[in-house]
Amino acid sequence: MGNLISTFLPADLFDRTSNCVGEQAKYVWGLEKNLRVLETELHKLTRARDDLKTKVEVEEQRPRTRRTNQVAGWLEDVQNLETEFTELERVRAQEMDRLCLGGLCSKNFVSSYNYGTQVVELTDRVINLKKDGEKIEVVVEKAPDGAAIELPVDHTVVGQELLLDQVWRCITDQENNRGIIGLYGMGGVGKTTLLKQVNNNFRHQQHIFDVVIWTAASTLQDDIGKRIGFSEDRNWKEKSLQDKAVDIASILSGKKFVLLLDDIWERIDLTQLGVPLQNLNDGSKIVLTTRSAGVCDQMDAKKLEVSSLADDEAWKLFQEMIERSTLDSHTSIPELAETLARECGGLPLALKTVDRAMKSQRKVGYWKRAIHKMTTSASKFSGMKEEVFSRLKFSYDSLSTDELRSCLLYCCLYPEDYEIPKRELIDYWISEGFVYDFDDGCDFIDDLLQACLLEEEGDDHVKMHDMIREMSLWIACTVDKEEQNLLVRAGVELTEAPKVEEWEGAKRVSLMLNEIESLSEIPTCPRLVTLLLDGNLIGQITDGFFQSMSSLRVLSLSENFYLSTLPSGISSLVSLHHLDLSSTDITGLPQELKALEKLRYLNLDYTEYLSIIPHQLISGFSKLEVLRLFACGRGGVTEEEEGNVLCDDAEPLMKELLGLKHLNVLSWSFRSSLAVQKFLKYPKLVSITQSVLVYACESPPFNVLHLAYMENLQELDLESCNLEEMKIDCTEEVKKLFRNGFRSLNTVVLRSCRGKDLTWLVFVQNLKQLYIKFCTEMEEIISVDKLRDISDIIGSEHNFFAQLEYLYIRWGINLKSVYSNPLPFPKLKKIQVRGCRQLKKLPLNSSSAKERRVVIEGAKEWWEELQWEDQATQNAFSSGVVLWEDPYY
Numbered sequence: 001m002g003n004l005i006s007t008f009l010p011a012d013l014f015d016r017t018s019n020c021v022g023e024q025a026k027y028v029w030g031l032e033k034n035l036r037v038l039e040t041e042l043h044k045l046t047r048a049r050d051d052l053k054t055k056v057e058v059e060e061q062r063p064r065t066r067r068t069n070q071v072a073g074w075l076e077d078v079q080n081l082e083t084e085f086t087e088l089e090r091v092r093a094q095e096m097d098r099l100c101l102g103g104l105c106s107k108n109f110v111s112s113y114n115y116g117t118q119v120v121e122l123t124d125r126v127i128n129l130k131k132d133g134e135k136i137e138v139v140v141e142k143a144p145d146g147a148a149i150e151l152p153v154d155h156t157v158v159g160q161e162l163l164l165d166q167v168w169r170c171i172t173d174q175e176n177n178r179g180i181i182g183l184y185g186m187g188g189v190g191k192t193t194l195l196k197q198v199n200n201n202f203r204h205q206q207h208i209f210d211v212v213i214w215t216a217a218s219t220l221q222d223d224i225g226k227r228i229g230f231s232e233d234r235n236w237k238e239k240s241l242q243d244k245a246v247d248i249a250s251i252l253s254g255k256k257f258v259l260l261l262d263d264i265w266e267r268i269d270l271t272q273l274g275v276p277l278q279n280l281n282d283g284s285k286i287v288l289t290t291r292s293a294g295v296c297d298q299m300d301a302k303k304l305e306v307s308s309l310a311d312d313e314a315w316k317l318f319q320e321m322i323e324r325s326t327l328d329s330h331t332s333i334p335e336l337a338e339t340l341a342r343e344c345g346g347l348p349l350a351l352k353t354v355d356r357a358m359k360s361q362r363k364v365g366y367w368k369r370a371i372h373k374m375t376t377s378a379s380k381f382s383g384m385k386e387e388v389f390s391r392l393k394f395s396y397d398s399l400s401t402d403e404l405r406s407c408l409l410y411c412c413l414y415p416e417d418y419e420i421p422k423r424e425l426i427d428y429w430i431s432e433g434f435v436y437d438f439d440d441g442c443d444f445i446d447d448l449l450q451a452c453l454l455e456e457e458g459d460d461h462v463k464m465h466d467m468i469r470e471m472s473l474w475i476a477c478t479v480d481k482e483e484q485n486l487l488v489r490a491g492v493e494l495t496e497a498p499k500v501e502e503w504e505g506a507k508r509v510s511l512m513l514n515e516i517e518s519l520s521e522i523p524t525c526p527r528l529v530t531l532l533l534d535g536n537l538i539g540q541i542t543d544g545f546f547q548s549m550s551s552l553r554v555l556s557l558s559e560n561f562y563l564s565t566l567p568s569g570i571s572s573l574v575s576l577h578h579l580d581l582s583s584t585d586i587t588g589l590p591q592e593l594k595a596l597e598k599l600r601y602l603n604l605d606y607t608e609y610l611s612i613i614p615h616q617l618i619s620g621f622s623k624l625e626v627l628r629l630f631a632c633g634r635g636g637v638t639e640e641e642e643g644n645v646l647c648d649d650a651e652p653l654m655k656e657l658l659g660l661k662h663l664n665v666l667s668w669s670f671r672s673s674l675a676v677q678k679f680l681k682y683p684k685l686v687s688i689t690q691s692v693l694v695y696a697c698e699s700p701p702f703n704v705l706h707l708a709y710m711e712n713l714q715e716l717d718l719e720s721c722n723l724e725e726m727k728i729d730c731t732e733e734v735k736k737l738f739r740n741g742f743r744s745l746n747t748v749v750l751r752s753c754r755g756k757d758l759t760w761l762v763f764v765q766n767l768k769q770l771y772i773k774f775c776t777e778m779e780e781i782i783s784v785d786k787l788r789d790i791s792d793i794i795g796s797e798h799n800f801f802a803q804l805e806y807l808y809i810r811w812g813i814n815l816k817s818v819y820s821n822p823l824p825f826p827k828l829k830k831i832q833v834r835g836c837r838q839l840k841k842l843p844l845n846s847s848s849a850k851e852r853r854v855v856i857e858g859a860k861e862w863w864e865e866l867q868w869e870d871q872a873t874q875n876a877f878s879s880g881v882v883l884w885e886d887p888y889y
Helices: 002-008 011-016 020-029 031-059 069-090 092-102 106-134 161-172 191-204 217-227 241-252 277-282 293-298 311-321 333-342 348-358 364-376 384-397 402-411 422-432 438-450 466-479 568-572 591-595 651-657 673-679 683-688 731-740 759-763 784-794 860-865 871-878
Strands: 065-067 140-142 180-184 211-216 257-264 285-290 302-305 455-457 461-463 486-488 508-510 530-532 554-556 578-580 601-603 626-628 665-670 689-695 715-719 747-751 769-773 806-810 830-834 855-859 881-884
Touching: 031 069, 031 092, 031 106, 069 092, 069 106, 161 180, 161 191, 161 285, 161 302, 180 191, 180 293, 191 211, 191 257, 191 285, 211 217, 217 241, 217 257, 285 293, 293 302, 293 438, 311 333, 311 348, 333 348, 333 364, 348 364, 348 384, 384 466, 402 422, 402 438, 402 466, 422 438, 422 461, 422 554, 422 578, 422 601, 438 461, 466 486, 568 591, 651 673, 665 673, 665 683, 683 689, 731 784, 759 784, 855 860, 860 881
Parallel strands: 180 285, 180 302, 211 257, 257 285, 486 508, 508 530, 530 554, 554 578, 578 601, 601 626, 626 665, 665 689, 689 715, 715 747, 747 769, 769 806, 806 830, 830 855, 855 881
Antiparallel strands: 065 140, 455 461
């Protein structure tokens, strides 16, 4: 037999294998048996593995435990052996065929011999590994302190539990490819507390990280070095930053780490400090807190906002802080305490300060006095300046320029919780000289939003948090009084203006949204730059009121509906840049306004009774940049009077405006189609007009498409107009309208207009807000028949409501359809319907809003009669419904 084998085996193989007959019998002829033995032993091993794994997983449920390195290594070895067995199984059939068909062939024999050797060797390793597993006695060990160090936390994260869970998932989810997580929000909102809770989670929950490092930005490199063992090296502190970075990288590059960075103010180059960012690809994480959303962007972090607490959450947290015996000491105290907690604006830092001051107070009078202090001026409350405002002031101090700081302080002239119109605010800033133009102002608002010093309210408004406002007032009236010095009594129900003594030295005064009826005293305030008197009941201003305000740049008398005349003394305001007379009852502009040669902004919107604007008055404002005449004079003169440029068609005024070289913003009103045609003859005026009101155009019918090429038109109001039916016969005109028509228009309002549809809206491609009121003839908003005539040109797939956010329809008694087919509404936020009984179906299906929560408001009866595309559609929109009882629905 040996001679026969030697005939077929290569000589070199025969020489290398002494006693080859025994070897080949073991590896080749015993192959099938050996495979069965391997399978049996591997099954034993995997059963042992499963038993050990179950035991380990049970033990790992205990806090601060992890599997030993011995267990982890053994389980990994089992996995590797299973992989090797799988590979052997993959070629098993092929090797068995070779053995049966040509085992004595030289080539086949070598292959079978090698394969058989692998089978026997793997069997031995499986048996030995099983024996090693039987020797394992300790399966888990205490997690080393190096994973994370417990940090003290003053209170639990009330109101932020969901956010804590979200952060924890972002860290522990290894499928999440965002290695950096940014927690941003205003000062005192609880970002550090939240980050400490995240850190402490690593002490009490199972995780896979080797080391968790907490550090503040100011000592980042030294904190990291200390946590990974370099603090004991006396020479390490003396090393250069670059050498320290090399040392840190050499350690962290071999670990799965979590780096918690608290209170980051600007972008940090972590690589220069030694943090191996490439480890983020393997599951390491960085979590940072900052007051600036912009820092998150600069660090390429996943942004998570830490918001102030809701009233109920603030009260819950305050209850946890305050002593129970204090709340139980008098039946009135819990209610007073809840009111006081609410005045803290959902700011945990403020709640903590109030708790420190009130925890041992058991007298009702003391609690009432505390509420009075907080509601009138929080800076008067004990500890508020030191504990809260001084902390918040860091954000103010960190703003990049003095102009930006001044812009922030300007916002506190508005009442508490007031939604501040962005455009109005920027107009004030321009007039004050803080910003150059509207775009510059938008950039400043973005900077303040990024710094979490303002909050966004929709697209067009911002809001100032109560505590940020109080901090700003404290800075302006105390810290920086010499430079700023504000007198602010906004929205506090004053019936009389403050005494003139209080005006002295003031640089900015805000008495807006009160009930002041007259200004009868004469204050002396030569430093005064801004005076906001809007939203009062002022009907009379004494003639000398303005005589000592020669520095005044901004004056707002808006929404004083009883104000019909201006005092002649207004001519004293020789420095005035900004004059707002909108929504007043003034009947004429006095000649004394000619003295306001520096005027840049004049707002006459909604001065409905204004009938006289003297000839050459407006053109005398040579520096004028903004003129608003929306709904101006609509109840005034209809025929030209001597020396008056505000007549029926207002063409004399149009001609005057052509001479104003700096005019770049205009709003206008038309009461006839003829007036529109005259206006369109002046391209300069057309190009700068942002808002237009067309009213009382009954005959001939008004063709809205005449306004289509006003390139900067943003708002269009049509009131009591007979709208001409849309008829477009020319293909080129459709293309032109679709390409260039209504380019900037985003808001359309119709009141009491005649016409059966508004199909021309398909050309308003940036429409965001649509308001339709008392249009009783209207049957549909978009006509399918009319749209069919132009759909081949504009494309049948065109979504004409792609940008729509708000749809309000009231008293459309004949309205049956918005559009007959379902449409996508990717930006829709709210639909409100009232008095539209025949509107039985909305153009919605289950995918119209693409998971956006849309609010639908209407009468309960109307909602119950609505017809839906299917049940899925009704379910999709039911969660946001707001209903009311209305017999006239």
